[in-house]
Amino acid sequence: MTAPAASRSESACRVRDAALELFAEHGFDGTSLQQIADRLGITKAAVYYHFHSKDDLLAALVEPAFDDLDALLGQVEALPADSARPRLALQAFTEYLLQHRSTAAWMSRDAGALTRPAVWERTRQVEQRLDVLLTSGDADPLARFWTSVFTRAVSGAILDQPDADEQWLRTEVAELGKHLLSGYRAARRRQQP
Amino acid sequence: MTAPAASRSESACRVRDAALELFAEHGFDGTSLQQIADRLGITKAAVYYHFHSKDDLLAALVEPAFDDLDALLGQVEALPADSARPRLALQAFTEYLLQHRSTAAWMSRDAGALTRPAVWERTRQVEQRLDVLLTSGDADPLARFWTSVFTRAVSGAILDQPDADEQWLRTEVAELGKHLLSGYRAARRRQQP
DNA sequence: GTCTATAGCGCGATAGAC
DNA sequence: GTCTATCGCGCTATAGAC
Numbered sequence: 001m002t003a004p005a006a007s008r009s010e011s012a013c014r015v016r017d018a019a020l021e022l023f024a025e026h027g028f029d030g031t032s033l034q035q036i037a038d039r040l041g042i043t044k045a046a047v048y049y050h051f052h053s054k055d056d057l058l059a060a061l062v063e064p065a066f067d068d069l070d071a072l073l074g075q076v077e078a079l080p081a082d083s084a085r086p087r088l089a090l091q092a093f094t095e096y097l098l099q100h101r102s103t104a105a106w107m108s109r110d111a112g113a114l115t116r117p118a119v120w121e122r123t124r125q126v127e128q129r130l131d132v133l134l135t136s137g138d139a140d141p142l143a144r145f146w147t148s149v150f151t152r153a154v155s156g157a158i159l160d161q162p163d164a165d166e167q168w169l170r171t172e173v174a175e176l177g178k179h180l181l182s183g184y185r186a187a188r189r190r191q192q193p
Numbered sequence: 194m195t196a197p198a199a200s201r202s203e204s205a206c207r208v209r210d211a212a213l214e215l216f217a218e219h220g221f222d223g224t225s226l227q228q229i230a231d232r233l234g235i236t237k238a239a240v241y242y243h244f245h246s247k248d249d250l251l252a253a254l255v256e257p258a259f260d261d262l263d264a265l266l267g268q269v270e271a272l273p274a275d276s277a278r279p280r281l282a283l284q285a286f287t288e289y290l291l292q293h294r295s296t297a298a299w300m301s302r303d304a305g306a307l308t309r310p311a312v313w314e315r316t317r318q319v320e321q322r323l324d325v326l327l328t329s330g331d332a333d334p335l336a337r338f339w340t341s342v343f344t345r346a347v348s349g350a351i352l353d354q355p356d357a358d359e360q361w362l363r364t365e366v367a368e369l370g371k372h373l374l375s376g377y378r379a380a381r382r383r384q385q386p
Numbered sequence: 387g388t389c390t391a392t393a394g395c396g397c398g399a400t401a402g403a404c
Numbered sequence: 405g406t407c408t409a410t411c412g413c414g415c416t417a418t419a420g421a422c
Binding site: 009011042043045046049050 | 387388389390391
């Protein structure tokens, strides 16, 4: 039997976890398979048994997070497109960040990983879906400005506090989301009175 | 005469500009000196004449931006520590981002560059100074939460809109800053009534 | 399932001709 | 000031023994 790239054996999980730690510390390009192997006391070749390539390892790290975010966004998109949608979209995004804090924190800052085709494509896709949900389809500069504010503010609020309590963050981010959305509505009124 | 690492000859500037473009596209680690040379139609060795190492090239890219930010923060720190200071700190940060949009946009997302000792040290330093200015020295979780919100929201608002007009951004970000600061004050009141 | 050994490549960096 | 040529290294990845 050849190497099962998609399996979740205990050894494979240990490799994946060690890789995430090292990627977060030194970046994707800055981490070699040798370093990952050394940390676990195994050899480079053993890493290759579990993941056919460095990109396979990257995919194993990010795909569960993307899959969850896809599902969460799908739930919001299935709801009627009323005025409550932007807040629910922010809530979905918050849940994704809380459930994948370490992966998302690293991924959002690592250009070396973000620019790999597999990651790049899914990133662009979810960003666009979030954009539509948050700004109700508005496509002008003000909408794009505020989409960045929403996503960056919420991402930073969660991912920059690795030791903060999850439930405390959930409530503070919910308040933050409401405050930001009211800021967006005010900016719209200011622009088109 | 040996290579003048700190000089700003026309050729050196062309190398620096090409490097920034490629670093932004492929990341610091993902860009080789060969690629930089190829883009300019020169050789790798010619690049090494202008910059003694890849890290020298990195330093030449980021140090002017850090120097400007240092100066701007110094101006705010020289003012009395009153209630206007957080807004002025955000204004200084905004000016830095507007004046170094392309460099800052790349740097803030590139783990490979951020983790180089020279960049890492200055980044940590300015982040801490900004933190103190924005939250008036508060050091609890709520203050750190909002420091992230301030910096991430403003960074995203500016750096994610590479084609937006500078003056338009300046006024929108000023409004955003006021709105965020009022959110922080409200959160403090909510926590300690 | 994990190992040793190594292929094959591209990297950063250097030496010295012109 | 820019070139050619090359070194030594560490990387991803493979082949095949155990």
